Amino acid sequence: MHWRTLALVLVEHASAQTMMPMMRFSCSQLVVDRIDPLVNPGIVPSPHLHQIVGGNSFNASMDPATHDLPLTSTCTSCTFSEDFSNYWTAVMFFRARNGTYMRVPQIAEEGLRANGGITVYYIPSADNETKVTAFKPGFRMLIGDAGGKSPGEARKVCHRCMPASGDNSNLNCAAPDAQSFPMGFCVGGIRTVITFPTCWDGKNLDSPDHKSHVTYATGSKATDVGPTGKCPESHPVVIPQVMYEVLWDTRAFNNKDLWPEDGSQPFVWSTGDENGYSNHGDYVFGWKEDSLQRAMNARCNGDTCDVLKTQSSEEAMKCMLPRTVNEDIDGWLTTLPGSPIVF
Numbered sequence: 001m002h003w004r005t006l007a008l009v010l011v012e013h014a015s016a017q018t019m020m021p022m023m024r025f026s027c028s029q030l031v032v033d034r035i036d037p038l039v040n041p042g043i044v045p046s047p048h049l050h051q052i053v054g055g056n057s058f059n060a061s062m063d064p065a066t067h068d069l070p071l072t073s074t075c076t077s078c079t080f081s082e083d084f085s086n087y088w089t090a091v092m093f094f095r096a097r098n099g100t101y102m103r104v105p106q107i108a109e110e111g112l113r114a115n116g117g118i119t120v121y122y123i124p125s126a127d128n129e130t131k132v133t134a135f136k137p138g139f140r141m142l143i144g145d146a147g148g149k150s151p152g153e154a155r156k157v158c159h160r161c162m163p164a165s166g167d168n169s170n171l172n173c174a175a176p177d178a179q180s181f182p183m184g185f186c187v188g189g190i191r192t193v194i195t196f197p198t199c200w201d202g203k204n205l206d207s208p209d210h211k212s213h214v215t216y217a218t219g220s221k222a223t224d225v226g227p228t229g230k231c232p233e234s235h236p237v238v239i240p241q242v243m244y245e246v247l248w249d250t251r252a253f254n255n256k257d258l259w260p261e262d263g264s265q266p267f268v269w270s271t272g273d274e275n276g277y278s279n280h281g282d283y284v285f286g287w288k289e290d291s292l293q294r295a296m297n298a299r300c301n302g303d304t305c306d307v308l309k310t311q312s313s314e315e316a317m318k319c320m321l322p323r324t325v326n327e328d329i330d331g332w333l334t335t336l337p338g339s340p341i342v343f
């Protein structure tokens with residue numbers, strides 16, 4: 001089966017299975033840089049490297065009170081041209097036997113055309129009656145823990161060892177997906193999934209830890225797709241489920257002569273984490289006007305949507321930012337950028 005057809009079948013299958021549509025679209029790489037306007041605003045460089053997609057108004061400060069993403073951006077690397085949000089995660093590196101590091105490239109997922117980056121999902125409610133409330137300007141959130149040393153909230157990140165083509169399961173973060181790095185070669189690369197909460201307190205656009213203003217629905221599971229379960233009284237507003245998928249092209253490193261001789265695995269997050277628990281997803285809302293609410297109300301599916309403006313993959317790929325921090329991030333590096341302590 002052709003890749004594109006297969007991906008469409010998967011989207012349709014997931015929709016049929018869960019009775020819900022899901023927007024799924026690519027955002028090409030905007031920049032790979034050591035800045036983090038959510039956790040370390042104004043600090044250049046930030047402690048570790050991130051890979052970022054979305055609107056090109058992304059910068060180190062992005063003061064929520066004044067920074068208007070749709071107004072300040074002149075392009076977006078995402079498919080829907082009214083989406084100037086920014087989305088970012090940690091970056092994967094390969095560690096060679098001699099202790100040097102090489103950044104692992106990202107590739108687009110099956111059925112999508114992009115320059116690396118992130119596949120972004122917005123999933124409305126499971127039933128047609130529950131209306132989801134789109135985010136407001138200034139809204140931000142974070143999931144995961146850059147210092148995570150043990151398995152955490154299962155939804156924050158999991159790894160899937162991908163087959164050469166075709167996906168092996170419809171449910172993200174269900175076994176054999178794991179929060180730790182896979183222990184063997186993945187012929188189709190390693191896909192990471194990050195799934196955000198679906199309940200908002202309805203008041204705060206952000207919170208000191210960038211997490212407490214949102215929460216997962218009571219009784220929902222890591223493998224649930226979209227807003228399921230009931231939002232608690234503390235966080236009564238149902239928001240779209242945002243989910244990131246990133247496909248890391250580890251294929252060039254699938255060589256037993258390159259892997260550690262002690263049976264361990266060679267990949268490490270830009271945080272310094274060799275186990276896999278420290279990946280994290282950062283989100284800064286930046287859809288123009290009511291475009292996201294329109295798309296949620298219309299229950300748009302896949303990467304086409306009648307009520308949204310779309311740009312070609314070529315246009316999206318042209319939207320890039322120069323790096324702010326001038327340092328070497330490619331080639332064999334003696335330390336990870338920022339030299340985080342390896343754990």
Ligand SMILES: *[C@@H]1O[C@H](CO)[C@@H](O)[C@H](O)[C@H]1NC(C)=O
Binds near residue numbers: 057059067
């Ligand atoms: C980020 O962008 C805003 C809006 O254009 C600008 O006012 C601010 O100075 C920029 N900050 C940095 C650190 O570049």
Ligand SMILES: *[C@@H]1O[C@H](CO)[C@@H](O)[C@H](O)[C@H]1NC(C)=O
Binds near residue numbers: 098099100
């Ligand atoms: C370290 O190992 C890599 C991968 O085997 C190799 O390409 C690189 O040249 C080595 N670097 C040094 C300084 O030996």
Ligand SMILES: *[C@@H]1O[C@H](CO)[C@@H](O)[C@H](O)[C@H]1NC(C)=O
Binds near residue numbers: 019127128
């Ligand atoms: C929701 O509405 C769509 C379009 O009207 C319909 O095809 C679908 O069956 C409905 N789903 C449920 C769960 O009622």
